[in-house]
Amino acid sequence: MASLAAALAVVTPTRMELLKLKQRVNLAQRGHDLLREKMDALIIEFFEILRRIGAARAGALKQLSLAYRALSTCSAIMGTIETLQASKEARRELEVEISTRHVMGIVVPTLEVEKVERSALDRGYSLHTTSSVLDEASREFEKALGLLIKLAELEESGRAIAKELERTKRRVNALEYILIPRLRAALKFISMRLDEMERENFTRLKRIKAMLEAET
Amino acid sequence: MSFKVAVIGDVDTATGFALAGASYVHVHIKKEETFAKLGELLAREDFGLVLITHRIAEELGAEFGWMLRTKKLLPVVLRIPDKTGYMPKVDELYELIKRTVGAKIVVRAEDG
Amino acid sequence: MSVDRVLKFELSKLNVHLPMRRISLKEAMMSARPQVAARDGSTHIFKREELDLLAKIVPEAEWEMLRLPILIALDPKLGRGAARINGEAEVRAINQILEKESAGEELLIYRPEVAVIRRKLPTTTQYLFVPG
Numbered sequence: 001m002a003s004l005a006a007a008l009a010v011v012t013p014t015r016m017e018l019l020k021l022k023q024r025v026n027l028a029q030r031g032h033d034l035l036r037e038k039m040d041a042l043i044i045e046f047f048e049i050l051r052r053i054g055a056a057r058a059g060a061l062k063q064l065s066l067a068y069r070a071l072s073t074c075s076a077i078m079g080t081i082e083t084l085q086a087s088k089e090a091r092r093e094l095e096v097e098i099s100t101r102h103v104m105g106i107v108v109p110t111l112e113v114e115k116v117e118r119s120a121l122d123r124g125y126s127l128h129t130t131s132s133v134l135d136e137a138s139r140e141f142e143k144a145l146g147l148l149i150k151l152a153e154l155e156e157s158g159r160a161i162a163k164e165l166e167r168t169k170r171r172v173n174a175l176e177y178i179l180i181p182r183l184r185a186a187l188k189f190i191s192m193r194l195d196e197m198e199r200e201n202f203t204r205l206k207r208i209k210a211m212l213e214a215e216t
Numbered sequence: 217m218s219f220k221v222a223v224i225g226d227v228d229t230a231t232g233f234a235l236a237g238a239s240y241v242h243v244h245i246k247k248e249e250t251f252a253k254l255g256e257l258l259a260r261e262d263f264g265l266v267l268i269t270h271r272i273a274e275e276l277g278a279e280f281g282w283m284l285r286t287k288k289l290l291p292v293v294l295r296i297p298d299k300t301g302y303m304p305k306v307d308e309l310y311e312l313i314k315r316t317v318g319a320k321i322v323v324r325a326e327d328g
Numbered sequence: 329m330s331v332d333r334v335l336k337f338e339l340s341k342l343n344v345h346l347p348m349r350r351i352s353l354k355e356a357m358m359s360a361r362p363q364v365a366a367r368d369g370s371t372h373i374f375k376r377e378e379l380d381l382l383a384k385i386v387p388e389a390e391w392e393m394l395r396l397p398i399l400i401a402l403d404p405k406l407g408r409g410a411a412r413i414n415g416e417a418e419v420r421a422i423n424q425i426l427e428k429e430s431a432g433e434e435l436l437i438y439r440p441e442v443a444v445i446r447r448k449l450p451t452t453t454q455y456l457f458v459p460g
């Protein structure tokens with residue numbers, strides 16, 4: 001934005017300019033109020049998603065630690081090498097459905113899995129050479145993965161909302177503390193100049209009138 | 217659209233998620249190697265989610281953060297604990313809240 | 329002035345997530361994939377569990393009257409922290425959720441209540457920004 005002084009030097013204090021400025025102040029004020037409503041709404045959304053993230057994290061992390069424990073049991077009973085071998089034989093084709101949702105102009109991803117938990121048969125490792133502890137470990141990790149996928153969706157959404165909230169907050173503040181005060185100051189200045197000019201004009205007219213009357 | 221899942225972790229993390237069906241797992245040994253792998257995953261169009269352990273993410277340092285900030289929309293990257301449950305001292309989410317809303321407001325969350 | 333242009337742009341984006349046409353609760357309940365098309369071309373999907381909740385609290389005779397998504401109108405004229413719900417069926421549904429008595433075609437609710445509504449009906453409600 002050009003410096004206010006320079007701008008004022010160029011703008012002639014006319015009624016026209018005053019009117020245009022008034023319109024700009026109104027637009028800025030309306031814009032500020034609306035963006036502030038958006039900011040308030042985003043704050044509500046932000047806290048709600050934080051709440052959900054907190055819950056999702058607790059659940060996912062608990063399940064993950066169960067999974068690690070089951071895996072360690074499996075390695076202990078079946079053997080580390082055998083467990084590793086089984087993991088190489090397992091079918092590794094999990095697909096996550098990802099699409100985007102729009103929340104108040106923000107793009108957030110949705111992540112969904114149709115079926116993450118499988119039967120021992122479906123997993124792909126040989127059932128003859130493996131033991132049920134492997135099935136346990138696999139199932140616990142499948143459950144964990146399902147929860148983590150949901151968590152990933154929530155955390156990404158949280159980040160997207162936070163970013164938009166920050167942007168909106170900056171706009172609101174720029175309007176409230178910089179633009180609108182400057183516009184109002186300019187408005188006041190021009191208004192005062194116009195009044196001044198009118199007074200000068202009025203005084204001049206009075207003098208002319210007095211001169212004319214003196215001649216008659 | 218359907219996407220694959222990748223995991224970057226230690227041997228146990230990789231094994232566990234392979235058993236769960238993750239398409240690709242990388243066992244972290246050397247920093248440069250892991251960086252390269254991560255960069256590759258972030259550039260690909262067929263992966264939708266990358267899980268990486270906190271421990272490794274921390275080891276990768278500031279450049280990891282930069283990669284996250286400059287990556288495209290997908291894949292989503294999620295940090296998870298490894299079997300030791302290690303979590304960094306600085307909770308990224310808490311920092312995000314503080315930065316976005318200001319720590320004071322966190323306590324009065326239900327207020328207007 | 330470029331600032332004005334940025335402002336106009338931001339304001340034009342405010343309601344772009346809203347649907348071109350809302351659908352009734354009846355339509356949504358009967359559809360296999362209840363959704364609406366938004367102004368920006370995206371598709372907005374209603375979650376089944378929210379529809380089921382609404383179906384439970386709204387008498388079936390009113391399903392045709394209730395339009396989705398329910399709009400939470402944010403109008404600066406109402407003052408900060410206040411929002412408005414319009415529509416008899418919509419008002420009744422919202423009051424049910426908030427466990428309040430009510431009547432009428434218009435309802436004013438306040439920020440904590442907005443939070444409750446958004447928590448219970450995240451996909452079946454949307455914000456509407458009312459320019460002055």
